[in-house]
Amino acid sequence: DGGITQSPKYLFRKEGQNVTLSCEQNLNHDAMYWYRQDPGQGLRLIYYSQIVNDFQKGDIAEGYSVSREKKESFPLTVTSAQKNPTAFYLCASSTRQGRGTQYFGPGTRLTVL
Amino acid sequence: DAKTTQPNSMESNEEEPVHLPCNHSTISGTDYIHWYRQLPSQGPEYVIHGLTSNVNNRMASLAIAEDRKSSTLILHRATLRDAAVYYCILTPRGSGGSNYKLTFGKGTLLTVNP
Numbered sequence: 001d002g003g004i005t006q007s008p009k010y011l012f013r014k015e016g017q018n019v020t021l022s023c024e025q026n027l028n029h030d031a032m033y034w035y036r037q038d039p040g041q042g043l044r045l046i047y048y049s050q051i052v053n054d055f056q057k058g059d060i061a062e063g064y065s066v067s068r069e070k071k072e073s074f075p076l077t078v079t080s081a082q083k084n085p086t087a088f089y090l091c092a093s094s095t096r097q098g099r100g101t102q103y104f105g106p107g108t109r110l111t112v113l
Numbered sequence: 114d115a116k117t118t119q120p121n122s123m124e125s126n127e128e129e130p131v132h133l134p135c136n137h138s139t140i141s142g143t144d145y146i147h148w149y150r151q152l153p154s155q156g157p158e159y160v161i162h163g164l165t166s167n168v169n170n171r172m173a174s175l176a177i178a179e180d181r182k183s184s185t186l187i188l189h190r191a192t193l194r195d196a197a198v199y200y201c202i203l204t205p206r207g208s209g210g211s212n213y214k215l216t217f218g219k220g221t222l223l224t225v226n227p
Contacts, residue, residue: 006156035215042200042217043157058214090156092215100147100204102215104156 003027004105006091011110013085021076021108023091029103030096032074036060037088037107049074050096078110085112117201122222125191133186133221135201140181143206148175148186149217150197157200157217160186196225 004025013019025032031050035043035058045058049068063082068074074093078085088109092102118136125131137146147162161168161175163184168175174187188195200220 042219043215045214048214088154092156100145100202100215101159101162103159107154107156109154 004091004093004103006089006105006108008108009106011108013110013112015112016080018080019078019085019110021078021089021091021110023074023076023105024072025074025091025093025103025105026072027093027103028071029093030071031094032068033092033094033102034058034064034066034074034076035090035092037090043090046076085110117203117218119199119201119218119221121219122224124224124226125188126226127193128190131188131191131195131223131225133188133199133201133223134183135185136183137201137203138182140203141205142181144203145206146175146177146181146184147202147204147215148173149200149202149215150195151200151220152197160199162204191223191225193225193227196223198222 007022033048034046037043044060046064047055047058047066049055052071055066055068063079065077088107090107091105094102145162145164148160149157150160151157161170161173163175163177176185198220200217
């Protein structure tokens with residue numbers, strides 16, 4: 001089955017530690033995205049990548065980093081510089097032509113203790 | 114960015130049709146209308162999208178007003194699994210960095226009663 005996987009589903013980290021969230025897709029999509037969702041709020045774009053080896057900052061990129069070495073993978077690192085990292089993180093992908101139609105993974109809930 | 118307005122919440126009974134409205138009076142001629150839904154603790158799920166004509170798929174129907182300033186997502190027979198937050202989102206056509214962002218508002222919380 002084609003889709004997007006995110007792992008782990010729940011993640012706990014101590015304050016000051018970097019943590020990397022995994023996102024893999026087998027939809028053959030060129031574009032991938034990372035969003036953050038806080039309780040009762042909409043999604044906010046962190047980073048996006050239109051093609052391998054290229055990525056752009058979204059609205060709230062500070063304290064985060066990404067890489068796009070393979071078409072299938074777009075990992076997100078939450079660094080210690082992120083002031084409020086506890087949130088629900090969502091990865092999505094789309095074709096380059098169908099940018100409005102994004103397919104989301106199940107999400108990773110990160111809690112920083 | 115063009116904005117959308119949706120009711121905060123709606124309620125329906127199981128196996129009855131549901132009409133979820135969305136107003137987008139500032140929509141531009143090249144904006145697509147997308148609908149997503151999000152179940153608790155899950156990622157958003159694409160439902161349907163359209164430009165000018167009404168659209169149908171296996172999940173729902175999308176009715177778009179002639180002036181495109183409003184649209185309605187129609188679930189023909191609501192089930193308990195349809196209980197979710199439904200988002201109406203405008204997505205510009207064309208290239209450019211901002212066109213890659215989906216702007217999710219508060220959406221409409223749909224409650225389905227058994």
